[in-house]
Amino acid sequence: MDEKPAKPEGQAKAEGEDKQLNIKVKDSDGNEVQFKIKRTTPMSKLMSAYASRLGVDENTYRFNFDGNRISPSDTPDSLDMEDMDCIDAMVYQQGGH
Amino acid sequence: MDVDIDPAPSWDGMGSPSRFWERVERGMSRIWDSIKHRAPAQRLLDPSESLEQGPAGSETYILRPEPTRSGRDHMITTSTQSPVMITPLQPRRLDVGMGIAVGMPGERDLMDRYPGRQHPDPLRRPESPYLSVAFSGRFSGSKLEDYGRRRAPRASSSVLPVSITKVDTLRASTALAKSKRRRELGTDLATEGSVKRSRLDFSDSGVAMPSALKVTKQTVTPQRRVTGASALHGRSQDEILADMARHPLFRDKLEMRGLADLWRAYEGCEQRDREYVESIRRAEDTLTRIRAASHIYRMSIEMAHDLSADGSAYLLDEGAYVDIGDDDHDDDYEGAAENAEILKTVENPVQPLSPMLYKAQMRVLKHWARDSTSRQVLVEHRSIPIHGHDLARLRPGKWLNDEVINFYIEVLKDRQSRLGDAAKVKCHFFSTFMYAKLRTPRGYDYTAVQRWTRKIDVFALDRVLIPINIQNSHWALGMVDMVAKTVEYFDSLGFEQPEMTADILQWVVDEAEHKKQITLYTNDWTVIHHGDSVPQQTNTSDCGVFLCKFMDYLSLGKEFNFGAQHMPYFRRRLAHELLVKRVG
Numbered sequence: 001m002d003e004k005p006a007k008p009e010g011q012a013k014a015e016g017e018d019k020q021l022n023i024k025v026k027d028s029d030g031n032e033v034q035f036k037i038k039r040t041t042p043m044s045k046l047m048s049a050y051a052s053r054l055g056v057d058e059n060t061y062r063f064n065f066d067g068n069r070i071s072p073s074d075t076p077d078s079l080d081m082e083d084m085d086c087i088d089a090m091v092y093q094q095g096g097h
Numbered sequence: 098m099d100v101d102i103d104p105a106p107s108w109d110g111m112g113s114p115s116r117f118w119e120r121v122e123r124g125m126s127r128i129w130d131s132i133k134h135r136a137p138a139q140r141l142l143d144p145s146e147s148l149e150q151g152p153a154g155s156e157t158y159i160l161r162p163e164p165t166r167s168g169r170d171h172m173i174t175t176s177t178q179s180p181v182m183i184t185p186l187q188p189r190r191l192d193v194g195m196g197i198a199v200g201m202p203g204e205r206d207l208m209d210r211y212p213g214r215q216h217p218d219p220l221r222r223p224e225s226p227y228l229s230v231a232f233s234g235r236f237s238g239s240k241l242e243d244y245g246r247r248r249a250p251r252a253s254s255s256v257l258p259v260s261i262t263k264v265d266t267l268r269a270s271t272a273l274a275k276s277k278r279r280r281e282l283g284t285d286l287a288t289e290g291s292v293k294r295s296r297l298d299f300s301d302s303g304v305a306m307p308s309a310l311k312v313t314k315q316t317v318t319p320q321r322r323v324t325g326a327s328a329l330h331g332r333s334q335d336e337i338l339a340d341m342a343r344h345p346l347f348r349d350k351l352e353m354r355g356l357a358d359l360w361r362a363y364e365g366c367e368q369r370d371r372e373y374v375e376s377i378r379r380a381e382d383t384l385t386r387i388r389a390a391s392h393i394y395r396m397s398i399e400m401a402h403d404l405s406a407d408g409s410a411y412l413l414d415e416g417a418y419v420d421i422g423d424d425d426h427d428d429d430y431e432g433a434a435e436n437a438e439i440l441k442t443v444e445n446p447v448q449p450l451s452p453m454l455y456k457a458q459m460r461v462l463k464h465w466a467r468d469s470t471s472r473q474v475l476v477e478h479r480s481i482p483i484h485g486h487d488l489a490r491l492r493p494g495k496w497l498n499d500e501v502i503n504f505y506i507e508v509l510k511d512r513q514s515r516l517g518d519a520a521k522v523k524c525h526f527f528s529t530f531m532y533a534k535l536r537t538p539r540g541y542d543y544t545a546v547q548r549w550t551r552k553i554d555v556f557a558l559d560r561v562l563i564p565i566n567i568q569n570s571h572w573a574l575g576m577v578d579m580v581a582k583t584v585e586y587f588d589s590l591g592f593e594q595p596e597m598t599a600d601i602l603q604w605v606v607d608e609a610e611h612k613k614q615i616t617l618y619t620n621d622w623t624v625i626h627h628g629d630s631v632p633q634q635t636n637t638s639d640c641g642v643f644l645c646k647f648m649d650y651l652s653l654g655k656e657f658n659f660g661a662q663h664m665p666y667f668r669r670r671l672a673h674e675l676l677v678k679r680v681g
Contacts, residue, residue, distance in 0.1 A: 071480030096496035097637035
């Protein structure tokens with residue numbers, strides 16, 4: 001999902017703050033989908049966009065960033081993300097025997 | 098039931114005497130079985146035990162009152178001169194087919210009927226002195242010469258087992274004792290007081306007697322139901338009857354007579370008996386199920402207090418997930434940090450097998466009793482949610498998923514940081530996705546996990562734990578021991594996975610190269626597959642629990658001291674540790 005900047009032109013911001021990040025989401029087979037997201041946008045938007053892009057239920061994937069689980073309320077800022085960072089979309093695992 | 102007892106029995110329709118006896122034996126053993134089912138508390142003599150072990154000093158016969166030639170009376174004879182006590186063994190069983198019995202005709206009748214034959218019972222040779230007992234509704238004893246004077250009230254063709262017990266002790270007893278006994282028994286004595294009359298009472302058996310089996314109603318004192326012989330020897334009437342049926346004399350008596358009449362009566366009664374026993378059995382089955390259910394319920398409530406270290410008490414049946422309703426247990430786990438009582442899982446966190454607290458178990462059981470497909474988030478830690486359906490995976494028999502294991506890893510991490518420098522072993526825990534990223538279908542890919550350790554120096558630690566999911570059906574654990582320079586593999590099914598340990602070792606090499614710019618020589622490293630030398634699962638569902646406990650023990654540096662029998666306990670304990678977000 002592409003987040004369009006809705007900010008008026010000329011508004012003074014710290015550098016990079018209103019910049020959109022390119023975030024890749026990579027599934028366990030290595031397929032990548034790239035998103036643009038604002039630093040302050042909750043990751044829930046990215047998650048639901050990814051799920052709808054793949055046509056699956058939102059709860060299908062566990063999104064991890066550098067091995068840590070991403071909460072829907074996280075933002076690129078809170079996760080300390082940088083441009084072109086990659087998120088892992090992992091499917092559930094189970095095992096018994 | 099109308100049973101017409103043929104006064105002149107024959108073997109017609111019965112085949113041969115031996116075949117008849119086979120049927121009698123089968124029928125009798127079925128009856129013994131049914132009696133056992135009906136009165137389980139009362140030990141019955143096993144039919145395979147023989148009468149030879151019966152009470153000393155007793156002779157047991159099956160007596161069938163029989164019309165004498167005069168048609169006036171019924172006779173039972175015994176040759177003993179000792180005082181005897183005659184006891185109807187199963188008066189109440191007459192209605193249910195227990196009365197398969199024949200009696201001895203009077204001695205004279207017998208010899209008349211079998212002219213020229215020797216009496217089959219050596220004790221009853223005519224030259225022996227004998228005592229005959231007339232059955233006259235009540236039992237009474239008499240010498241044969243008295244017999245004519247004692248008149249039975251009515252002819253009865255009822256079939257009645259009777260035991261005749263020699264009462265040797267009575268012989269030496271004084272007249273005073275005799276008279277006292279007479280008063281006790283309330284009997285109308287036969288001659289010399291040597292034979293005690295016993296009682297027959299069918300009036301309270303609750304079953305209408307078939308007319309053909311009708312026995313003259315007796316006047317009895319009800320409290321004397323336990324009759325002399327059984328009281329004397331402390332044996333139940335069932336036992337005596339069982340003895341009786343085994344006795345060779347009994348068979349002799351039966352063979353001397355045609356038994357078609359008895360057999361028909363017996364079969365009719367047996368059918369009724371079977372239905373009766375069946376209904377009792379059904380009722381008892383129901384009762385057993387109710388008891389089992391309530392036992393399980395009670396166990397789920399009470400078991401918290403008696404958990405022992407031998408593992409046996411850790412078992413919990415799947416059926417124990419009773420909904421115990423909303424009680425005073427606080428299930429607001431989000432606020433658990435302020436509630437020290439909720440935070441406690443076990444009595445002694447230092448002991449790995451310490452019993453769980455009662456309240457902790459109850460909270461878990463309560464959650465388990467709820468909808469196992471619930472999507473409600475029960476608790477969340479480091480962005481990993483545990484839904485109702487995730488927690489339900491800790492119920493015995495269910496497979497664990499990544500959420501449960503990753504959540505548990507997070508609380509294990511918490512314990513590590515809580516212990517701080519006091520930790521015996523310094524560990525890093527990867528999530529279950531680490532190995533999935535490292536080894537993808539496309540092959541080994543270090544770069545996928547390269548950033549995972551950007552804030553950690555794994556070489557400064559003692560152990561790195563890598564949970565491994567195998568084909569979405571099995572959990573195992575890989576471990577890197579930085580001190581011992583080993584890559585170890587723990588599998589609760591005893592498998593060995595050389596390619597996985599090779600991947601992990603390669604990861605160590607790549608990690609050293611990328612993070613430390615050191616080249617490791619794999620020759621310095623040892624790969625250990627523990628196989629089945631570590632605790633092994635005995636089912637097809639517990640491997641996730643084993644994985645969690647492997648990580649728990651290894652991160653504490655403890656030796657494994659658990660086994661498959663502890664898994665139900667660990668499942669409950671894991672569930673509570675997730676709910677309170679705290680281990681140990």
